[in-house]
Amino acid sequence: xxxxxxxxxxxxxxxxxxxxxAHHDLVSLNLNPNYLTRKQKATSxxxxxxxxxxxxxxxxxxxxxxxxxxxxxxxxxxTSPTPDQMLAxxxxxxxxxxxLFIVKNYAGDVMNxxxxxxxxxxxSATVLxxxxxxxxxxxxxxxxxxxxGTVIVEKCVGSLAETGADLQACKAxxxxxxxxxxxMGVALTSCTVPAAGRPTFDIDDTELEMGVGIxxxxxxxxxxxxxxxxxVTDVVTAILDALKPASGSEALLLINGFGATPLMELxxxxxxxxxxxxxxxxxxxxxLVGNYxxxxxxxxxxxxxxxxxxxxxxxxxxxxxTAALRWGA
Amino acid sequence: MNSSFILTSxxxxxxxxxxxxxxxxxxxxxxxxxxxxxxxxxxxxxxxxMQPELAALTPDAVLNKIxxxxxSTIGGASGPLLASFFMGxxxxxxxxxxxxxxxxxxxxxxxxxxxxxxxxxxxxxKTMLDVLIPVANQFTALAAQNASAKEISTALKLTAExxxxxxxxxxxxxxxxxxxxxxxxxHIDPGAKSCQLMIEAVCNLIQ
Numbered sequence: 001x002x003x004x005x006x007x008x009x010x011x012x013x014x015x016x017x018x019x020x021x022a023h024h025d026l027v028s029l030n031l032n033p034n035y036l037t038r039k040q041k042a043t044s045x046x047x048x049x050x051x052x053x054x055x056x057x058x059x060x061x062x063x064x065x066x067x068x069x070x071x072x073x074x075x076x077x078x079t080s081p082t083p084d085q086m087l088a089x090x091x092x093x094x095x096x097x098x099x100l101f102i103v104k105n106y107a108g109d110v111m112n113x114x115x116x117x118x119x120x121x122x123x124s125a126t127v128l129x130x131x132x133x134x135x136x137x138x139x140x141x142x143x144x145x146x147x148x149g150t151v152i153v154e155k156c157v158g159s160l161a162e163t164g165a166d167l168q169a170c171k172a173x174x175x176x177x178x179x180x181x182x183x184m185g186v187a188l189t190s191c192t193v194p195a196a197g198r199p200t201f202d203i204d205d206t207e208l209e210m211g212v213g214i215x216x217x218x219x220x221x222x223x224x225x226x227x228x229x230x231x232v233t234d235v236v237t238a239i240l241d242a243l244k245p246a247s248g249s250e251a252l253l254l255i256n257g258f259g260a261t262p263l264m265e266l267x268x269x270x271x272x273x274x275x276x277x278x279x280x281x282x283x284x285x286x287x288l289v290g291n292y293x294x295x296x297x298x299x300x301x302x303x304x305x306x307x308x309x310x311x312x313x314x315x316x317x318x319x320x321x322t323a324a325l326r327w328g329a
Numbered sequence: 330m331n332s333s334f335i336l337t338s339x340x341x342x343x344x345x346x347x348x349x350x351x352x353x354x355x356x357x358x359x360x361x362x363x364x365x366x367x368x369x370x371x372x373x374x375x376x377x378x379m380q381p382e383l384a385a386l387t388p389d390a391v392l393n394k395i396x397x398x399x400x401s402t403i404g405g406a407s408g409p410l411l412a413s414f415f416m417g418x419x420x421x422x423x424x425x426x427x428x429x430x431x432x433x434x435x436x437x438x439x440x441x442x443x444x445x446x447x448x449x450x451x452x453x454x455k456t457m458l459d460v461l462i463p464v465a466n467q468f469t470a471l472a473a474q475n476a477s478a479k480e481i482s483t484a485l486k487l488t489a490e491x492x493x494x495x496x497x498x499x500x501x502x503x504x505x506x507x508x509x510x511x512x513x514x515x516h517i518d519p520g521a522k523s524c525q526l527m528i529e530a531v532c533n534l535i536q
Binding site: 033053075076077078079080081082083084106107108111112114115135193195196200201213215216217218 | 400
């Protein structure tokens with residue numbers, strides 16, 4: 001393992017401290033329990049709180065700020081945060097209209113946020129994101145995993161909350177956006193969890209993992225490495241199978257890097273994916289390309305398609321001012 | 330079961346987790362995401378460090394504090410599940426007292442039920458419950474037959490081991506391996522393994 005580390009146990013604290021210093025105009029950091037909030041506390045709105053294991057930066061702290069999150073709770077690397085973090089964050093950002101938790105659908109995250117919601121002295125609701133269509137038999141299992149599409153849910157719900165909308169309206173929009181998103185990822189290398197010190201999974205130079213999760217969990221199958229267009233074709237096909245969009249649909253296309261794949265390749269993927277979706281009659285009218293939901297140092301990328309309507313477009317386009325997304329503000 | 334037995338068990342559990350580092354890590358790398366050992370180690374260490382403040386408390390208070398500590402220390406899925414187990418046990422010990430093997434068995438079963446409810450999982454889903462449910466059932470049955478502590482601990486160790494091994498041939502429908510489908514077959518569930526190790530460590534203390 002070759003990483004910029006002082007002591008493994010200190011990585012999270014030192015990284016969070018650096019993030020808070022770099023973005024001191026936007027966020028405040030609290031340690032023990034760990035949570036980050038907006039620098040300026042918002043008033044009279046639904047407070048949007050997300051969180052999850054660390055290692056997916058800029059998710060979630062990078063999305064704290066006007067138009068998106070009020071607070072984020074980072075757990076240990078790839079490990080859900082704990083209820084005391086959510087309770088303290090909720091106490092800090094509660095602004096009289098309840099708390100909306102946005103939670104990626106993993107057993108640990110769901111249970112920790114559920115226990116926090118049970119202990120919370122405020123009204124709360126939860127949006128579970130589950131955009132990863134790589135997981136087969138979704139009715140049979142705990143369901144699809146929440147991955148990069150979470151960013152789109154956080155952006156849209158965050159925008160609605162700024163208008164003073166109530167808790168149920170924010171939850172309803174979050175659920176709607178989530179239901180219109182499908183994502184699938186491909187890994188070319190494994191990631192290495194610092195405390196483990198070695199790659200999470202073994203993968204040969206001639207192989208790829210189709211449908212990989214954002215923790216390096218195995219996906220649909222191990223395949224032979226091949227040219228980009230055929231890989232992207234398989235991913236796009238899986239997304240179309242999951243969403244079954246009508247011809248003429250308008251969509252947002254997000255190409256997300258997992259941490260160790262250069263932008264040059266992400267734009268190559270965007271080029272191919274756009275052409276393929278266009279061939280299926282889908283008009284790509286919004287785009288996002290970059291590292292938005294990473295898996296530490298994994299090489300690979302995911303493709304996310306979100307079917308738009310006027311409401312989702314309005315909330316995607318509205319001003320946002322966070323460390324990782326900023327436009328119109 | 331007095332408070333000092335719970336604290337001795339915490340030491341034994343920590344030793345068992347530490348001794349099986351490579352096994353727990355490789356199981357989790359195969360069908361999970363590689364953090365199970367680190368999380369269990371962090372939890373065990375936190376409980377062992379609490380011993381001075383726990384020593385003077387009643388058993389139900391000790392169990393409850395252990396649950397709260399695990400809840401704020403482990404994270405992931407194991408955190409809320411193990412926390413629920415200890416808090417579920419604490420509730421029964423507080424209500425029914427702490428005098429007989431029967432009361433220990435019903436407390437253990439209550440802890441396992443709390444895990445079942447929190448995780449919305451059941452037997453046969455390739456999780457820690459494949460160890461815990463058979464152990465709870467056998468514990469209850471043997472306690473009702475007035476079996477001795479030694480007989481019970483010997484039997485439960487074996488049942489825990491069988492339960493752990495049974496996860497090898499299961500498809501996961503709960504937990505992080507649930508996305509794997511048939512690819513999870515052939516691998517023992519890491520949560521089942523760590524539960525079996527903890528049960529074995531506590532049973533070994535009973536002479």
